[in-house]
Amino acid sequence: MIEFRQVSKVYGKGNKKALDGLTLKVGEGCVYGFLGPNGAGKTTAIRILTGALEATDGTVLVNGTDVREHPLEVKRQIGFVPDSQDMYDRLTGMEYLNFMADLFGVSAAERKERADRYLAMFEMQEAVRQRMQSYSRGMKQKMAVMGALIHEPKVFVLDEPMVGLDPKAAFLLKEEMRRRADAGVTVFFSTHVLEVAEKLCDRVGIIHHGKLLAEGSPDELRHRMGDESLEDVFLEMTESGAEAQ
Ligand SMILES: Nc1ncnc2c1ncn2[C@@H]1O[C@H](COP(=O)(O)OP(=O)(O)OP(=O)(O)O)[C@@H](O)[C@H]1O
Numbered sequence: 001m002i003e004f005r006q007v008s009k010v011y012g013k014g015n016k017k018a019l020d021g022l023t024l025k026v027g028e029g030c031v032y033g034f035l036g037p038n039g040a041g042k043t044t045a046i047r048i049l050t051g052a053l054e055a056t057d058g059t060v061l062v063n064g065t066d067v068r069e070h071p072l073e074v075k076r077q078i079g080f081v082p083d084s085q086d087m088y089d090r091l092t093g094m095e096y097l098n099f100m101a102d103l104f105g106v107s108a109a110e111r112k113e114r115a116d117r118y119l120a121m122f123e124m125q126e127a128v129r130q131r132m133q134s135y136s137r138g139m140k141q142k143m144a145v146m147g148a149l150i151h152e153p154k155v156f157v158l159d160e161p162m163v164g165l166d167p168k169a170a171f172l173l174k175e176e177m178r179r180r181a182d183a184g185v186t187v188f189f190s191t192h193v194l195e196v197a198e199k200l201c202d203r204v205g206i207i208h209h210g211k212l213l214a215e216g217s218p219d220e221l222r223h224r225m226g227d228e229s230l231e232d233v234f235l236e237m238t239e240s241g242a243e244a245q
């Protein structure tokens with residue numbers, strides 16, 4: 001379970017709110033898509049959720065635990081795929097997976113089973129022996145996904161995970177996200193790909209200027225707006241949203 005309660009964020013000494021009283025809840029077994037235009041606050045919210053950034057105000061709970069009060073306990077429960085992959089270039093893919101498995105205390109038997117399964121799934125068995133600096137963007141993205149899943153997190157958080165993935169890899173990732181959710185994991189991700197949101201998500205939230213404008217199942221949102229496509233709903237809401245507030 002993920003819960004944002006009145007979360008606000010002001011960067012530095014500015015007065016512009018990157019998040020402005022964001023409140024939302026995502027239950028176990030749910031795939032939640034976080035939509036919003038560039039600069040809406042998606043990455044900011046995700047970084048606060050994962051403990052990488054502190055909120056200015058408000059509370060974030062992960063399975064009932066306050067991120068601010070117990071950051072380590074929360075981090076242990078989360079598998080996180082950030083929006084850029086440029087951190088561990090000097091490691092081989094396998095060293096990176098082992099590093100992540102060590103970090104989360106995954107046993108040798110479990111890490112082998114999971115690594116074998118994911119490497120086969122993403123066709124990375126050969127490449128995993130190479131240093132990650134030689135990887136394409138999509139290959140790095142695959143490693144980030146595998147690194148996030150190696151400890152079988154209860155909460156799976158991804159920031160624009162489809163970026164750089166080829167159609168097959170994107171399909172496999174979507175399947176895995178659904179499988180995780182069906183196994184009771186809370187899956188929370190941001191995306192600009194509305195077809196992905198429409199097909200994959202149980203619920204979507206549209207955020208604009210740091211506020212949640214609308215929330216519901218893709219079908220509910222479409223019906224509320226007169227059976228339009230999710231794209232139309234998104235465009236209409238984020239155009240009129242600023243004035244509506
Ligand atoms: N490190 C930072 N310092 C100052 N302002 C920031 C910083 N990071 C983000 N912002 C500002 O916060 C707001 C929200 O940015 P954020 O990256 O959360 O948006 P986003 O929804 O993830 O956008 P995108 O779709 O482009 O990834 C923007 O106005 C941005 O300029």
Ligand SMILES: [Mg+2]
Nearest residue numbers: 042043044083
């Ligand atoms: Mg972002």
